[in-house]
Amino acid sequence: MPVTAAQRPAVTPRSPAPARYTKAVPGRPRLGPDDREVLWLYVLTRVGIWTTAGAVRWLFPAGGDRAPRPGPLLSPWQQWDWWHYLHIAQDGYFPAGAGPWTAGWDNREAFLPGFPLALRAVHAVVPHWAAAGALISFLAGGVAVLALARIARRHLPDAQAGRRTVLFFLLSPCAVFLAAGYTEALFLALALPAWSAAQRGNWPAAAVLACLACSVRASGLFLVAALVLRFVLAARSRRDWRAAPWLCLPALAPAAYSWYLHAKTGDWMAWRHAQERGWYREFHAPWEAWSHTWDAAFGHTQPTGYALMWQAELLAMVVGIALVVLLVRRRQWPEALYIALTLWALGTSYWYTSIPRSTLLWWPLWIALAGWSLRRPRVRTAYLCVAGPLSTLVAVTFMTGHWAG
Structure with a gap:
């Protein structure tokens, strides 16, 4: 007797099998219906984050609660590291x-040149600097989510x-940095297509994209290490x-930047030394870094806002370690190496910074x-109920x- 569709047992998703690194067949990705759905989701979340930014302008104007006018349209995005990227794009690394x-130096050489160069290039078309930065992140974010979905x-x-x-990615607690004039979106727009190209066996494209990613963030070096391991496997x-x-x-990319800094400062390690001066990134044993961060988070030695951020740093480190364990168990060795190197770099400073x-x-x-x-369908519900408010809070x-990490 034939079995009808209604009588067939439901097929539930299974856990992914341990990774097997075999030769891939190169192909040219095309924009399909699933890709368009992903882009639609991306646009909707951009509307949400920009609506939040508009509300912040009115609720927290620069002149205080009694200010008669909101701040400038793009003022919510001009925070913290943005000013370093802006000054590099406007004046270069060593102006005048x-x-x-120099006394009071801002240690701007700690920031790699990829994003400032992109910002200067886009500014030639978009006169407003903050708008140029927002446009870079918007376009780069779209490329990144497409590549992430395909991976x-x-x-x-x-x-x-x-x-x-x-x-899950777009509603993550720190998703605001994908829209800000920061490096995350641009890095992912290069790193994720590089990984996708490696999955297809297109190593020339993967190498070129990884080279560009190395000019944006130091995390590009960890990406390269993971790509090399993937190639070997x-x-x-x-x-x-x-x-x-x-x-x-x-x-x-890192060799050229090191050569440039040496030519200007006489120091091959100028980038590293700027990190140490400005952000306490001198080497400490992992347990020392954990102890210092724990004291900052729970020792009542810091303002409560900063203490909360350090608590988030500790939580992010725990999540990262758990992720490495999971990837090792699944034998996803290149991915495990990438995360492990990232945690080592961020977890061996005086205290944790920017892990979330x-x-x-x-x-x-x-x-x-x-x-x-x-x-487990309830995981989606739980994630959205928790991550959504956290994402708005961080934004x-x-x-x-x-300070938001």
């Missing part, structure tokens, strides 16, 4: 001979995998190994959460000029 030898579809055996992963024949020299290309914001760059986290939610904190 100023530098680390997720290769990992998860479910038609909703891409949309679910992007939903996937290569099977002499023909495969012919692409190996391409993986040397990403070293060009760095979670935006952990694409395996958003894929893992999406996979979990597809197996308001950042837009009002308070």
Whole structure:
């Protein structure tokens, strides 16, 4: 007797099998219906974040509660690191001979040149600097979510995998930094397509994109390490190994920047020393960094707002360690290496800084959460109920000029 569709047992999503790194068949990605759904979701969340920014202008004007007018339209986005990128784009790294030898120096050489160069280029078309920064992040964010969705579809055996992963990503607690004039969106617009190209076996494209990513954030170096490991695990024949020299290309970006800084300052490690002077990123053992951060979070030695942010740093570190364990258990070695190197870099300073914001760059986290939610539907509900308010809270904190990681 034939079995009808109604009698067939429902097929539930399964956990992804341990990763097997085999030779991929190159292909040209095209914009399909799922991609358009992802972009629609991206646009909707941009409307939400910009609505929040508009409300912040009226509720928290620069002149105080009694100010008769709201702040400028883009004022909520001009916070913290934005000013470093702006000054580099406007004046360069060492204007009028100023530098680390100058009193009150802002240590701007701690910021890599990729985003300021993009900002200066876009400013040639968009005269307002903050608008140029917002446009870069908007366009880059669209590229990033498309690449993230495609990577997720290769990992998860479910038609909703891409949309679910992007939903979790765009509503993550620190998602505001994808819209601000910061480096996260631009880095992901390069790093995620690089990873996607590697999945397809297109190593020249992966290497070029990774090189550009290395000019935007130091995390690009961790991406390169993961790409090299992925290549080693996937290569099977002499023909495969012919692409190996391409993986040397990403070293060009940090080498060129180090050469430039040495020419200006006489210090090959000027970038690292600027990080140490401005952000206490001198090396400390991991347990020392944890202890210092714990004291800042719970020792009642810091203002309550800062203490709360350090509590978030501790939580993000725990999440990162759990993610590495999960990736190792699943034998996703390249992804585990990428996250582990990120945690080592951020977890060996005097105290933790910017780990919550760095979670935006952990694409395996958003894929893992999406996979979990597809197996356990309540996970999606719980995530949205918790992450949505947290995302708004962090956005308001950042837009009002308070420290938000």
